[in-house]
Structures are given as structure tokens and as C-alpha cells.
Amino acid sequence: MDFEKALLQVNQFSKNTLMETLGIKYTEIGEDYLVATMPVNSKVHQPMGLLHGGATVALAESVGSAASFLFINPKEYTVKGIEISANHLKSKKEGVVTAKATIIHKGRTTHLWQITITDEEGALISLCKITNIVLPK
Template identity: 85%
Template sequence: MDFEKALIKINQVSKNTLMETLGIEYTEIGENYLVATMPVNSRVHQPLGILHGGATVALAESVGSAASFLFVNSNDFVVKGIEISANHLKSKTEGVVTAKATIVHKGRTTHLWQVAITDEDGALISLCKITNIVIPK
């Protein structure tokens, strides 16, 4: 896989979607992982002025689903999220969070990803798990 082309592709297909609305940008890809960033500002705050858990989960699902999409033949298969869980460990008011989805299980029909969301100092903000189903077109 050409990692640079894959990043360009996944950022292009995110135009005019929730990912663009939240400012999510895919920044790095490797053999078994995908990384994305999201700015923390008033667009992703809850009323107390901190990062909304739903925005965090949207980031986790976006990077975990995109990772599965990149690691299957998209001409033959569709990827859909079927379960996600999140543990929010630390609040954040501003800056940038980084989500790294790492494959835990890559089966023929299901993928399990662990998504660690950290701040600029590497502190763990949330730890998420997403299961995707891989369906033939």
C-alpha cells in the first residue's frame, strides 16, 4: 500500500462530512494503524467548555472505520461500524487531540481496533474500542 496516497484518499473522501465539520485530519498511516487529529475548540465543547464525549467518540469511530476501509479492497467490500465503547479519562478545553487506531484483530469479516486519544503532551484523554464488519458489496 502506498501510505501517502492512502492518506490523501481518506482526507479527500472526508470532504463535506462530519469529519470535515469537526476538523478531523488523517495524518499518519502504518502497517497496522491510522492516526488522525482534531482541534479542541468551541465547536466540539459541551456546555461546561470541555471536549464533548460525543465528539471524542466521533473521532474514534472515524479513525477506526477509516482504518478498516484502508486495509480492505474497497472495490469488493464495505466497512461498517457495529460497536463502539469509550472510557473518558481526562478533560480537555483547548488544543488538539490525536487519535491512534491500532488493529487488535483483523479477521475476514470483523476488525477490532483500539483507539487511544491523547493530548499534545501524550496524556491519555480517552480509550476507545471499535468493532467493524466487513461486508462484500
């Protein structure tokens, strides 16, 4: 896989989507992972001025779904998220969070990803899991 081309592709797919609205940028890819960042500002705050759990889950689902997409043949298959869970462990008011999706199970029909969301110092903000189904087109 051409990692630079894959990063360009997933970032282009984000145009005019929720990912663009939230400022999500895909930054790194490897054999079994994908990384994205999201700024923490008023656009992703809940009323108490903290990072909204829903924005955190949107980041996790975005990186986990994009990761599955990169590891299939998109001419033959499509990917749909079928389950996501999140444990929010620490709050954040401003700065940047980084989400790293790492494959746990890569089957023919399902992918299971663990997504760690950390702050600039590496502190764990949220731990998420997403299950994606791989379907023939």
C-alpha cells in the same frame, strides 16, 4: 500499500462530512495503524466548555472506520461499524487531540481496533474500541 496515497484518499473522503465539520485530519498511517487529529475548540465543546464525549467518540469512530477501509479491497467489500465503546479519562478545554487506531484483530469479516486519544503532551484523554464488520458489496 502506498501510505501517502492512502492518507490523501481518506482526507479527500472527509470533504463535506462530519469529519470536515469537526476539523478531523488524517496524519499518519502504517501497516497496522492510522492516526488523526482534531482541534479542541468551541465547535467540539459541551456546555461546560470541555471536549464533548460525543465529539471524542466521533473522532474514534472516524479513525477506526477509515483504518478498516484502508485494509480492505473497496471494490469487493464495504465496512460498517457495529459496536463502539469509550472510556473518557481526562478532560480537555483547548488545543489538539490525536487519535491512533491500532488493529487488535483483523479477521475476514470483523476488525477490532483500539483507539487511544491523547493530548499534546501524550496524556491519555480517552480509550476507545470499535468493531467493524466487513461485508461483500
